[in-house]
Amino acid sequence: MLQARVATTYLLVTMSAACGPQEAARSTLQARQAARLAETTAPSCTVGASTDPLVAPTTRGLIKGKRVDSTVAFLGVPFAAPPVGALRFAPPTEHACWTGVRTTTAFGAACPQKNQSTGSVEGSEDCLTLNVWTPKLDPAARLPVLVFLYGGGNLVGRTDEHLLTNLYDGRALAMREQAVVVTPSYRLGALGFFADPSLDDESPSRVSGNQGTLDHIAALQWVQANIAAFGGDPTRVMLFGESAGAINVCTLVASPLAAGLFGSALMESGSCGAHSQASQKATSAALARKLGCVSDVATCMRSLTAEQIIAATQGFPELLKGLTTLDPVAGLVGTLPWSSSVDGYVLGDFPLKVIAAGAHNQVPLAVGSNANEGVVFTQPGLYSCAQYRSELKSMFAANADRVLMEYPCNFWQPRQGWIDVVTDFLFTCTSRHAARAAAPKSSVFRYFFTHAADYGLDAASGAYHSAELAYVFRTFAARAYLPTAAEQTLANNIEDYWGSLAATGSPTTGALRWPVYTQPSEQVLHLDTTLSTSTDVRADKCDFWDSLYPAGSGG
Numbered sequence: 001m002l003q004a005r006v007a008t009t010y011l012l013v014t015m016s017a018a019c020g021p022q023e024a025a026r027s028t029l030q031a032r033q034a035a036r037l038a039e040t041t042a043p044s045c046t047v048g049a050s051t052d053p054l055v056a057p058t059t060r061g062l063i064k065g066k067r068v069d070s071t072v073a074f075l076g077v078p079f080a081a082p083p084v085g086a087l088r089f090a091p092p093t094e095h096a097c098w099t100g101v102r103t104t105t106a107f108g109a110a111c112p113q114k115n116q117s118t119g120s121v122e123g124s125e126d127c128l129t130l131n132v133w134t135p136k137l138d139p140a141a142r143l144p145v146l147v148f149l150y151g152g153g154n155l156v157g158r159t160d161e162h163l164l165t166n167l168y169d170g171r172a173l174a175m176r177e178q179a180v181v182v183t184p185s186y187r188l189g190a191l192g193f194f195a196d197p198s199l200d201d202e203s204p205s206r207v208s209g210n211q212g213t214l215d216h217i218a219a220l221q222w223v224q225a226n227i228a229a230f231g232g233d234p235t236r237v238m239l240f241g242e243s244a245g246a247i248n249v250c251t252l253v254a255s256p257l258a259a260g261l262f263g264s265a266l267m268e269s270g271s272c273g274a275h276s277q278a279s280q281k282a283t284s285a286a287l288a289r290k291l292g293c294v295s296d297v298a299t300c301m302r303s304l305t306a307e308q309i310i311a312a313t314q315g316f317p318e319l320l321k322g323l324t325t326l327d328p329v330a331g332l333v334g335t336l337p338w339s340s341s342v343d344g345y346v347l348g349d350f351p352l353k354v355i356a357a358g359a360h361n362q363v364p365l366a367v368g369s370n371a372n373e374g375v376v377f378t379q380p381g382l383y384s385c386a387q388y389r390s391e392l393k394s395m396f397a398a399n400a401d402r403v404l405m406e407y408p409c410n411f412w413q414p415r416q417g418w419i420d421v422v423t424d425f426l427f428t429c430t431s432r433h434a435a436r437a438a439a440p441k442s443s444v445f446r447y448f449f450t451h452a453a454d455y456g457l458d459a460a461s462g463a464y465h466s467a468e469l470a471y472v473f474r475t476f477a478a479r480a481y482l483p484t485a486a487e488q489t490l491a492n493n494i495e496d497y498w499g500s501l502a503a504t505g506s507p508t509t510g511a512l513r514w515p516v517y518t519q520p521s522e523q524v525l526h527l528d529t530t531l532s533t534s535t536d537v538r539a540d541k542c543d544f545w546d547s548l549y550p551a552g553s554g555g
Contacts, residue, residue: 045097052101056137058226061098065132066105071171074132074230076108079184079222080215082126088191088302089199089211092128092218107131110158111188112306121307123158125191130184130219131159133170134230141231144238144502146173147182147223147262149216151243151270151466154192154338155313159183165477172474176492177499180232184219186248187212190287190309193338195280198298207343209280213251214346220252220261237262238502242469244336246270246367250434251340254351254360264501266366268472269373269465271430272351272437273339280341287312352551356437364505365438366497368447368527369431372462374422378415385409388417399548406544427465429542433551435517444517445507447497448537451528454484468527472498486529494527 047057054072055064065074080092087093108129115122136143150157150168161167170181186192195209224234239262241249246267251274252258253265275283285297291312293300301309342350354360388409392400407417428448435446451471452462458479461467470476471491476483483491493510500509507514512531515523522536536542 062101063104071133072137074104076129077104080128080218084125091214107160113156121310133174133181136231142233144179144236145232149241149245151245154244167478186215194284196297205345207345209341210346213340238264240266242268254354264364269369275341358441362442364443366445367434369427370463371450373427373465374419375461376465383415385414424541429545446517447525449527
């Protein structure tokens, strides 16, 4: 847990100046933040001062960034102690103090994961760092803050997601929206979500399996304690993420431990799924047995290298379930093999149930998906109707024939049937689940990204999974793509919507008003070079899926 004495004092002082309805609402948020942060008891550090315009103070010590365009970037900033040795599988703890000025001008290491190109394991367990881009390194600026959680199935992912350039580079978003952008790293796979009774016994909370989620919370606590020094406003923090990052955002919306740490949230192409503790422990026990750890599991698992643990998950049967894990308690879960679990501490119940009951962190929430998500989950090349039917049988078992009737195979385009199934089942309709659960208890805004690239290789893929990220961060070079003028305008609109949600709690800034999502109208904003709105999205298909798998505990 992160030391927060500085931020708590700052929040209590600013509360005393509140007046009027808007200020009163902000004071309520500040009070919740102060109460949450006051729980931390880590010793304070002696932090010096510097006249260097590229140096900023944190609760652990001074750090020095670098100028990047019209921003100052601080890269590889530690927000928790390295989770190595005895701290593997443990909740994140406060980083040690440092003296002098720590240089933070290069990205930190990725958390251990399989390289998707080479198949080798890369990264380091010393990976709990974050990056900050600010257009005004001035504590008086009080700019909105956008905190982004990357995707990758909670198996891969990094804050410097490089193809040609970093897809998650925060400078353009920070400059256009005059906001502070933060991208934290977090533990992945078994290192982030391994659960075992031996770990329960040594944990202060008496539970285990949500280390990665606690990393997210630690990063948000760091933001609360430090972001004012970078020109940010701790009362105007928007948490957003894509794919697995969006699933993790939903977990945090539902988690009592994240109360007061963010003021709005946005989910890009992710569900509200989670596992039961029984399921999490069963998966973890199977991995431990594969690694030969059958007694004193915590000690045994810590005696292995990170490479051994990550490598053992390759071809691991539980991972082959993909995004549709059958949980004996939760039912069909639109979540990930390694993901958050209902432990009674981080999560009191499955996120969708928490949100539907109004027991979540009731902040403004935007949620959306893309029109052709499934294309990246389907192998290109030769594909037959027989293969399509086989995949339906593997995923949906007794319901496969009903799915085939709803999504018949086109002999000339057999691959499209599977693309449509994945798109609707895992993304379009889970987006509706989240929106319906949250409204009207929270202000909800739903979008549907429909734009296909105007030319090039991506044009044929349509609005594929993650396609919107190049527009959010304006990092088209990461896709080796030169946007048209109309696509630049679309990026402007998307950044303005995201920035407005962070700044005001309502995405009101844009070329077209984004309607509030309510029932029964279920208004949706379509993000394309021509903006539009509609009532719901693919409602008949989502009604079909709800008839097979009612939205409930799993998401």
